[in-house]
Amino acid sequence: MTEETPHPLPATTGPSRYAQRLLARVRAFDTRHPWVWDATVTLTWTVAALVDAAGGWRTTAVDPSVPVWLVVTLSLALSVPLYWRRRHPTAVLAVMACAALVGDASGAFLQSAYLQMVPVFHIALSRPPRALLWALALLLPPLVTGAVRFPPGAVDQRVVPALWAYALAALLGIAVRSRRDERAHEVRLAATAERARIAREMHDIIGHNLAVITGLADGGRYAAAKNPERAAQALEAIGTTSRQALAELRRLLSVLHEEGDEGDRSDGPAARTPQPALTDLERLITGVRKAGLPVRAELSPTAPALSAGAQLTVYRVLQEALTNTLKHAGPGATASVRLSYGPGALEMVVTDTGTRSTAPGRGHGITGMRERAARYDGTLETGPLPTGGWRVALRIPLEDPTS
Template sequence: MPRALKSSALPARLSSPSGLATLGWCAMPAFALLVYGTMPLPLHPVFLPPDRFVRPDLWALGGLAVLIALPIGWAGRRPLPVLGLLLVEAFVARTFGVRTWPLFLAADVLVLQVAITCGRRTAVAALVGVLACWTLVVAAYLPAAAAFAALTGPSSMLGVTTVGAWVLGSWIRLRQDHAEELRAQAAIRAVQAERLRIARELHDMVAHSIGAIAIQAGAAKRVIETQPAGAREALGVIETTSRETLTGLRHLLGALREPDSGRPVGPVPAAAAPAASLADLERLVAGTADAGVRVDVRWRGLRRPLAAEIELSAFRIIQESVTNVVRHANAAHCRVLVEYGADELCLEIVDDGGGGRVGGRSVGQPGAGYGIAGMRERVGLLRGQFSSGPRPEGGFRVAARLPV
């Protein structure tokens, strides 16, 4: 997970409406006690004789402190109205000679919350409102010289903490916005990667099958009158290839229709189609032989099962290469080398045709199709190495190294 996502998780939980509402009501009694403790003496019942504990004026001041602190309970859901009410309370408290710094500390907390949860303009307006009220409360009843001294004296720390709260809240908001942007970009990249994967699967699945069907249909058309048995065999290959392709397309489209919950929308097939692997090369070679190209498969190293994504990618690379040989190379022979190494799987597909040209363009060049590009993407996703191009002695060569 990106660092920005980790760092923004805690502020995001704290800035949720339910969390802030609970925090506000929990902080209200403590804030009421703080306001009560800063009122003029005598206020503290613990320092009074027992017979004076029930003085009505003490209970009245206590009720007043609770009344002043009561809006804090709604600060989680209504920070701006509560902030305005606190500033009014601060001005009234200053008029009656009550200390106002607890109210401004609470206002600083609300400035922090507004900077996190609201827009930039709203946060700036809250900052300016608190600073203006603080300046008015400190300097309203003093001469100019004394007002300047008060504004630059110890009470200036309240203004500094207000600005600090706004800066901290703005920084947290930026981190949250950045984390949200990262999540959106990650979602876009995931969608694009899935689209490319589907495009590769459809191309590899359909291009090979349609190419084989086209070749067999052309052969059947030419010999249907003179060699009925050969035409019947070609039609059988067309039927088999069509059914296999249709089955693969159904499974692929069925997987696309599954929602995020994992429960399919439509009926589920009795058994999922197994992913293609190197074990299917014999079937691929047999179909290619029917198309008129002899494919020689050579195995080196210790054959062993590999990861499913490596098996699928290796088979698709060989399948697409052989399809290009059948459709574009005008070759009679193709050699496929599969070499199992200790830490990599090496593939090499070589033909003796015309160098791999499609419509006057070399295979892999713009306008020549998506086969080579799809193979390169598959190898790149597995952090392997890929190369392709015409051979000096003639024909075309495709080579891939897949780490295992």
């Protein structure tokens, strides 16, 4: 059974797309100016801590007689260090834990002590897992001290809820980190696949056109002494082939530019040039003939139900097969191309009459052809013929128009 090739998810549209763009812009701004967000978060929690220090802290305090100046000082020590939470979360937690230790030992039991959840989250997000053990070592002394000094109900009302809060903050950091690592892994896989795709395209475009140019140049060199007109025709064909190769490379690079930067898309001719399709097979064969390789072609005129990607696969396979013939078949070789439509499938067979000392395409050529065919549930068979020469057979299922 052929393994189904995964298809990319459709692009999001509507409000979700705008939300993603807005979030991306916020992240980009934060990357460029991290101090803005750090200062905003710190100022927000500092104001909240000072509001609590103005009198609300007594609702949870065991000893409401704690001096106000001490409560204000501890509130600042539990909030101001948040400015450095992303760069030095462990150090920030250590400072805050010292303030929490004084607060619990005095009986103030400040609610701002729960702000220690913030550096705990960042430790789980950006530090090795063992750093959470150091965080636990910093969090426990204040809780144990408060429970020992003021034992009635301290464990159930103070220690257990605080530990649950810190555990949830750590789990949230771990979850966000796992998701971030997963997305980074997906990006690396996508980049690897994209590099492989670009390598195949560059191999097909450059390899084929250089082979054609080499054939034209060799023919023109031999014709220059006897038939200057033929030599001029060869030079003209070299120029045409070179321009076609440059146009294909520009199209490929412009597509990559569009995929990498939606906000700055090129509107030039290269960006609008369509990819090669079945209608371009005759042009491909004509170019190979001009390079000096006789090609006999039988192309069925029936219009197939093939996607643009599948048609590009047929084009590239034929291109690679004829390029291998040009490079490896030797002088006097001829090629034959037969493209037909069987029961529910496109079938293309490319053969040549050349003699080879080694099999063609030991690099990326045949591998790339097989990968292209497999992407559309197709098959590719290659091998020598009993009578000499080489055979490439491609079969791609046609799409069911009723599905």
